[in-house]
Amino acid sequence: MKTDDLIDALAAGLQPARPARLNPWLLAVAAASSVATVALLLGVRPTLVEALSSPTLVLKGLYTAALAGAALWLGLRAGRPGADTRGPLLAMLGVVGVAVLWGAIELVAAPADQRMAVWLGRTWTVCGPNILMVSAAAALPVFVAARSLAPTRPAFAGMALGVAAGAMGATAYGVLHCPESTAAFVATWYTLGIAAAGLIGAVAGRFALRW
């Protein structure tokens, strides 16, 4: 096809375009998949209603939800050619920084003989793998939600979307199932699980986000 004809054909059928975004329906599907995966494969804590009023659980949920929000913002920016990604990247790292600082202060304040218990809890070996498993369910709708975007660095955008899926999964896991409640535990093992999801997302993005 000649370029002149191509230009004519593209211009002829032009429709008004609304700004591209992450599809909110698919993001809702991702959140619902995370909840369903925890409920079906891991089980919901029996004391959920009482637990929801405990500040530690709320803070845990806030951390991972804020991380998911920042990562989605980063994913959206990374999907716009030429857009500045420093703002959302700093926001994402800032959220992690606050959690790590909080955990460190908690560890320093704890009696020396209890530090390991505060840090490792009872479930540190299964926390990361569980978060990865739950976020796998969220990852597909999150990646499909970005389909209308145009990431010029697919691995970077994939990392952001992987972190978003990881943090969504971690939120469902933390609120519905995980019995741990120390900031040091959450800042370490949740963050590692979410970072692993980000790494897998970066590798997947190289292929899945090409356009």
Add this chain to the structure above:
Amino acid sequence: MDREAELKRLMLRGLDGDPVAWRALLTELRGALTPFFRRRLIGLEADVEDLVQDCLIAIHAKRATYDRSMAFTAWAYAIARYKLIDHFRRQGRRAHVPIEDAEALLAEHSVEDGVVRRDLAKVLSILPLRQRRLIEDVRIGGFSLAEAAARNGCTEGAAKVSVHRSMKALAASVSHEN
């Protein structure tokens, strides 16, 4: 003179669904993309037309990713750069295309620009030679003020003043002709 503002105006009208503006924008972009890719595909000239078409299709299909508050050139350059890197990758070549070089998209000229150049030469001919060289370097050649000053053997300050005076003289001569 301000091509960014003109292209952005066409882009915004295209986003609102104006096919005439969209056609004009794609045509302008074709004129900028062809020399841009040709210079980066030395020895692969046959691929240039394909890549231009790929890029125009991408710009059309992904137009909704343009943020109205952003510079249009930065957006279009990011897409052209992505398509070029993608092209190299598919050919198994690794290449580095600088990320911060958005002006490059508009700075290059093709043979088709010959007519414009002739007109430009006519307008510029009213300037003294030295002033003329400076303005050609800065406004057409894509050199920075400091580079142009070095090329013409004067200080940056003097170059700045000279370019400013030239622009005023040119503007006066053009409006006089009308």
